[in-house]
Amino acid sequence: DSGVTQTPKHLITATGQRVTLRCSPRSGDLSVYWYQQSLDQGLQFLIQYYNGEERAKGNILERFSAQQFPDLHSELNLSSLELGDSALYFCASSVAWGHEGYTFGSGTRLTVV
Amino acid sequence: EDQVTQSPEALRLQEGESSSLNCSYTVSGLRGLFWYRQDPGKGPEFLFTLYSAGEEKEKERLKATLTKKESFLHITAPKPEDSATYLCAVQGGSNYKLTFGKGTLLTVNP
Numbered sequence: 001d002s003g004v005t006q007t008p009k010h011l012i013t014a015t016g017q018r019v020t021l022r023c024s025p026r027s028g029d030l031s032v033y034w035y036q037q038s039l040d041q042g043l044q045f046l047i048q049y050y051n052g053e054e055r056a057k058g059n060i061l062e063r064f065s066a067q068q069f070p071d072l073h074s075e076l077n078l079s080s081l082e083l084g085d086s087a088l089y090f091c092a093s094s095v096a097w098g099h100e101g102y103t104f105g106s107g108t109r110l111t112v113v
Numbered sequence: 114e115d116q117v118t119q120s121p122e123a124l125r126l127q128e129g130e131s132s133s134l135n136c137s138y139t140v141s142g143l144r145g146l147f148w149y150r151q152d153p154g155k156g157p158e159f160l161f162t163l164y165s166a167g168e169e170k171e172k173e174r175l176k177a178t179l180t181k182k183e184s185f186l187h188i189t190a191p192k193p194e195d196s197a198t199y200l201c202a203v204q205g206g207s208n209y210k211l212t213f214g215k216g217t218l219l220t221v222n223p
Contacts (some may be wrong), residue, residue: 002156002158004156012213015166033210033211035213041215042213042214042215042216043200043213044213045201045210045212047211048210049207055209056209056210058210081191090156090157090181101147101159101162102182104149104156104157104158104159106154107154107155107156
């Protein structure tokens with residue numbers, strides 16, 4: 001157990017729907033990162049939050065949004081889902097902004113049918 | 114834009130057969146180069162961080178080295194439990210995100 005908790009582990013939903021993925025960072029970590037992993041693209045950075053504030057944005061679609069709450073957990077919202085959004089979504093956390101050695105959670109496998 | 118290219122895409126070894134994985138990178142102002150191990154269906158597990166050319170780090174049968182353009186992950190006398198995907202990532206400039214390569218899938222046969 002890495003200390004980063006992601007729920008749910010698996011999610012199957014239909015095209016056009018909206019889902020929310022949840023991440024609880026490792027105790028003491030203030031920074032949360034979201035990554036998408038698909039077979040052809042590898043791990044792609046989506047967005048980073050530090051202590052509740054957005055710090056960096058990657059190739060995140062406008063249909064996707066995220067936030068980090070006062071208790072430091074984070075949620076990634078995916079809407080108007082398309083078949084191509086099927087992927088593993090990972091959350092990672094670190095002590096500080098840009099700190100080395102991110103700790104990854106075990107991921108949420110999203111299947112859009 | 115930061116870029117990471119890993120080779121080979123897949124590598125099959127016999128137990129005890131040493132080899133190396135390559136990670137070539139371009140980055141503006143390297144802050145760190147990272148190696149992760151990922152098992153199927155799991156999140157990446159941190160292995161090493163290297164900060165400057167010439168640096169080396171070791172952990173059990175793994176040794177990571179860094180030059181100005183590439184990093185190598187040397188695997189000495191691998192065992193079947195070393196089978197996994199090995200990911201390389203860079204962090205550069207003022208952007209603190211990690212940019213990952215697509216990984217090398219290592220299979221070690223007994």
